[in-house]
Amino acid sequence: MLSLSHFNRQSIKGDIFGALTSTIVALPFALAFGVTSGIGATAGIYCAIITGLFASIFGGTNQQISGPNTGLTVAMVAIVSSFVAQSPEHGLAAAFTVVSLAGVFQILFGFFKLGKYFILVSYPVISGFTSGIGVLIILSQIEPLFGSSLLDLNLSVNTFINTNTLVGLACLLVLFVWPRKFSHIVPASIIAVAGATIFYLVSASDIPVVGAIASELPSFHLPLWDSGLAGEMVKSALLIATLSTLDSLMTSLTVDSLNNDLHDSDQELVGQGIGNLVAGLFGALPGGGATMRTVTNLRAGGTTPLSGILHSLFILAIVLWAGEYTAYIPVAVLAAILMHVGISIIDWNFLKRIHKISLFSVVLMISTMVMAVVFDLVTAVLIGVFIDNLVTIRRLSELQLDNIKLYTAKEAEHLPFIERQIFTEIEDGVTLLTISGPIGFGVARGLKQCVSNADENKDLLIDLTNARFVGITSTIAIEEIILSYQDEGREVLLSSVCERVRSDFNKIKLLDKISADHVFTTRVDALVYLKYKRKNAVK
Incomplete structure (x- = not known):
C-alpha cells in the first residue's frame, strides 16, 4: 500500500x-x-x-x-x-x-x-x-x-x-x-x-x-x-x-x-x-x-x-x-x-x-485444459482442484495411518523398559493403541478398522503422547470406539492428551464420556493403574 x-x-x-x-x-x-x-x-x-x-x-x-x-x-x-x-x-x-x-x-x-x-x-x-x-x-x-x-x-x-x-x-x-x-x-x-x-x-x-x-x-x-x-x-x-x-x-x-x-x-x-x-x-x-x-x-x-x-x-x-x-x-x-x-x-x-511425469499429473493437467475449453474456466478449476485434493487426502491418509499402531506386549519393544515390563505383566488385560503426529479426517475409517482387530476381551489404552492434532472426524471415530467398548463392559483409558488435542475433544465433549480417573497424564501412569487394577481383581 x-x-x-x-x-x-x-x-x-x-x-x-x-x-x-x-x-x-x-x-x-x-x-x-x-x-x-x-x-x-x-x-x-x-x-x-x-x-x-x-x-x-x-x-x-x-x-x-x-x-x-x-x-x-x-x-x-x-x-x-x-x-x-x-x-x-x-x-x-x-x-x-x-x-x-x-x-x-x-x-x-x-x-x-x-x-x-x-x-x-x-x-x-x-x-x-x-x-x-x-x-x-x-x-x-x-x-x-x-x-x-x-x-x-x-x-x-x-x-x-x-x-x-x-x-x-x-x-x-x-x-x-x-x-x-x-x-x-x-x-x-x-x-x-x-x-x-x-x-x-x-x-x-x-x-x-x-x-x-x-x-x-x-x-x-x-x-x-x-x-x-x-x-x-x-x-x-x-x-x-x-x-x-x-x-x-x-x-x-x-x-x-x-x-x-x-x-x-x-x-x-x-x-x-x-x-x-x-x-x-x-x-x-x-x-x-x-x-x-x-x-x-x-x-x-x-x-x-x-x-x-x-x-x-x-x-x-x-x-x-x-x-x-x-x-x-x-x-x-x-x-x-x-x-x-x-x-x-x-x-x-x-x-x-x-x-516423464506421473500419469495422474498428466491426466489432471490435460483434463483441466480440456474442461477449460469445452465447458468454462470456473468448472475446470473447481473440478481440477477437487480431484487433486481427493488424491492428496488419500495419500496423506495413507501416511497418517502409519502413525496409528495397535500393540500387544510382544510388539511393544519400542517402549521404555519399565513400561514394557508392566505391559508384559498385564498383557492379557489390555491392548495399547498409540496415535502419533497430526491425524486428519481421512484416517477415521482406518482408525476404527485398526481397533476392530483388537482382542474383544481386553480393555483399551489410547496413548496420545506424540499426537499433535486430531480433526473432528477422527475425534468422533475415537468417541465411537469409546462408546462401543463401554457398551461391551470394557474400559477405555486415555493418556498424554496435550492441550490442542484436548481442545479438539472438548468440542464434542468427548472427555465427558470417560471417567476422570481414566484420563492419565502419562502412559506409565495408565499402565501402573492397570497393573494394580489387575492385582486387585486377582485378590
Missing part, C-alpha cells in the same frame, strides 16, 4: 523509467484485450488505467502493474455474450455490475485473509488452466485473423493471401522472431503495431481497424441488478474474482522471487478488489496483476507503488491527447498479438516432458 515513505529522490527516477517502459508494453495489450472482449478498445484501456491506479495505491505488492489479461478477457467475452443473449436491454450493464461485484468479493477475500489459500493450487491444475486459456485465446483470434470462425475456416490458398490475413501473419512472425535482447528497448508488440499502422496508411487497404478512442473520461454507470440473471451474476463474479486473484498473487510471487521481497497477499487482494469495483462502475474490463508488464516495470527500475500510479497516468495522458490515432491500427495486428500470447502461455515445458 502506498505510503509517504515511497516518495524519495532515489526511487522516483527508477519509478518514472519503469512506468514509461511498462506503458509502452501495456498499450498494445490493453487495446487488443478491449477489442477481443467485444466491448471496445476503450474498455481495455480504461481497465489498465483504473485497476492499475487503485491496485498500486491500495495493493500489497510494490512493483505490481495491473490491467486486462488473458483469462479475465476470455471470461468476460463469455459473460457478455451470455448476458446480452438473455437480456439484450440490460445484459451489458449487468456484465459490468459483475465486474464491480467481483471487486467486492476480492475485498472480502483480503478482509478475511484468504490470500494464502489461493496459491495452494497444484501445478498440474494451474498448468492445465493456463494452457486452456491459451487455447481459448487462439480460437477467439481465428476469425479476426482469417475472416471466418474455426468451423467455417477454409484452408484454401485464398484464405491466406487476403490483405488482412497477410498483415496479421506478418505481425505474428515479427512477434516470434524479434530478438529478445532488443525487447527491453523496443518491445516486439510496438514494432508490430507501428509496422501494421504504417502499412495501412501507405497502402490505403480496406482492412478492419480499431477505431478512434474518445479523448474524454469514461462515464459513470450505477450498478444494475437483473433478477433474471442473479444466479449467473454471482457465479460470474466469483469466477472473475478468482481469476483476478490467481493472476495477481502469482505475479506477486514472481516479484518476490526477483527482488527477494515479500508481498502482502491480503492487502493485494484489497487493492485489486477496489480497482475492479471502480472499473465496473466506469464500463471497463476486469483487471489483475500482469506478469509481463510487472516484470518489465521491475527490470526498468520501478521499485515502489508510485511506478504503477505513473503507469496509469501515462496511459491516461496518451488516451486523452492521442486517442484519435488508434483509428489507424489494424485489428489484425491486435489479433496477432493475442495469438502470440495464447501460444506463449500454453505450458509447452510441461507438455514436452509429459512422458
